[in-house]
Amino acid sequence: MQRAKDFREFREKMNQRILDEGHKGIQRFWALDTQAYKDGALPAKTKELMGLTASMVLRCDDCIAYHVIRCREEGCARAELFEAFNIALVVGGSIVIPHLRRAVALLDELEENRE
Amino acid sequence: MQRAKDFREFREKMNQRILDEGHKGIQRFWALDTQAYKDGALPAKTKELMGLTASMVLRCDDCIAYHVIRCREEGCARAELFEAFNIALVVGGSIVIPHLRRAVALLDELEENRE
Amino acid sequence: MQRAKDFREFREKMNQRILDEGHKGIQRFWALDTQAYKDGALPAKTKELMGLTASMVLRCDDCIAYHVIRCREEGCARAELFEAFNIALVVGGSIVIPHLRRAVALLDELEENRE
Amino acid sequence: MQRAKDFREFREKMNQRILDEGHKGIQRFWALDTQAYKDGALPAKTKELMGLTASMVLRCDDCIAYHVIRCREEGCARAELFEAFNIALVVGGSIVIPHLRRAVALLDELEENRE
């Protein structure tokens, strides 16, 4: 669980640090980002899967880790996550593979800890 | 409807041309691409929304057009498409906006023709 | 002037169309985008040059056109724009060149019309 | 042949326009770009195939058009170009497909005119 734990701690700490700076534009962007994934015309689960796919094709490991964690919180089964991985792989190509490896390693870590 | 029509015709014609070349790798990629969006652990509608979001953050107009058309065929409401647009905008930033303009122009065109 | 005029008209029309949809997230993103380039700790002119460079390395023609127009409104000289073009070229590589060609064609068009 | 002809004319005209501006950095970048594809430790043909693949995964239509034309001048057979297309497709994913369609349309146009 070390990787998921380290990721969360650094994420929390720096988010706080950035928001404390008091830049209105950045604070509002953070609010928009949070709001975008809430239940609306589409349910949160679908939105998290969309966020996961977008993060994979853009190849951002931290974003992928965040959405894998959130997808699981919204009840996504492992098979559903692999469907998202497959779409990201087809859309984004083999360049996505290193990120897929790390996503699956994280997913295994989360499942082993029933987190 | 001209834009949607032109897009489809060029797409069909060139897909045929490419597949007729007989390159096994390319033919198989085409098959994988088609297969990825079929009902599976996730329904086709969710997959098309994921494909749409991925296409927007990667900023590919033709891919966006294709997935907007397919999302509508799978029954996505306009409000659902705007949720996808919003997530793509937040993830991908203002650089997505020109593609969003063209996506909405196409969506309007499709709705005006009840296609 | 046709290209600059067409670009502006489509931009204005679709921006209105998108904002009229009433999606709060998208409306707020638009506001953030506008706000980001206003005079603040850095002057608007510097911010527009930064927006131009970012648009060039991300290779978005519409974004480049918008920032070239805004840079001129903020008083950037042609030589200053070419410095921005040069940095974008060095950072982003030869893949930026086709966009640089179109940026200079637009700039010439704007200068010929003393716009 | 219209597309290849238009592409070349705009390319030549704007290259001249940009170089005439007299910005030393930009002029030197142009020289580096030309030099990179000349025979060296690797032959020009291999280098053009590398440039083509890079252009396809970065999804730049003008760059793709330029390298398709140059690959043919260096004696690449159609089957060799399709191998490059296949690698670009696997590395870059389905997002490359719209560019592949336009590349094949250009290639057909060039072959029909025995250019």
Added chain:
Amino acid sequence: MQRAKDFREFREKMNQRILDEGHKGIQRFWALDTQAYKDGALPAKTKELMGLTASMVLRCDDCIAYHVIRCREEGCARAELFEAFNIALVVGGSIVIPHLRRAVALLDELEENRE
């Protein structure tokens, strides 16, 4: 040799883990990826150089490491690899430089161990 060794071990382990999941689409993508670089209308060596260039301009360290290793297995000389690095640098810009540093560090490591 630690970096090359760690890279290979994680790569092998996670590839196995992903393929064992049994997702047909992902398994087929893996097969396509392997097949694309085999001798065909172009020799494997040329294809690996194309894969290396594509990986550098897309800025994927793991992909670059993999293709540097494979290029050496196919007999690429150091001077040939530097030609590929140069083309990637010109096409992709200074943003490629950090990846070039890591590629050369890996190459040095491989040569020191006559691997």
Added chain:
Amino acid sequence: MQRAKDFREFREKMNQRILDEGHKGIQRFWALDTQAYKDGALPAKTKELMGLTASMVLRCDDCIAYHVIRCREEGCARAELFEAFNIALVVGGSIVIPHLRRAVALLDELEENRE
């Protein structure tokens, strides 16, 4: 200060290693890159802010670290850097956030050491 120190040492060492290889194209690219940020029609400070914004939207941590250090050397205040961060965030989207976290962590590290 460990991160800034490690970054600089690896950067210096590998730059030397690459330039010692003697590839003329690569050496000239390095010279162009250095030259681009010198005082010219725009002051070095503005150019570094442009380089920083470009690096953030292209999501290159090493490039961001380099330009944060250089911006501070050119006298940028913390508030000016946050304006650049904000523009990069708006242009590039939430995918920039992980890089923003690391940029602020580095900036804090630099300020704590009055470096």
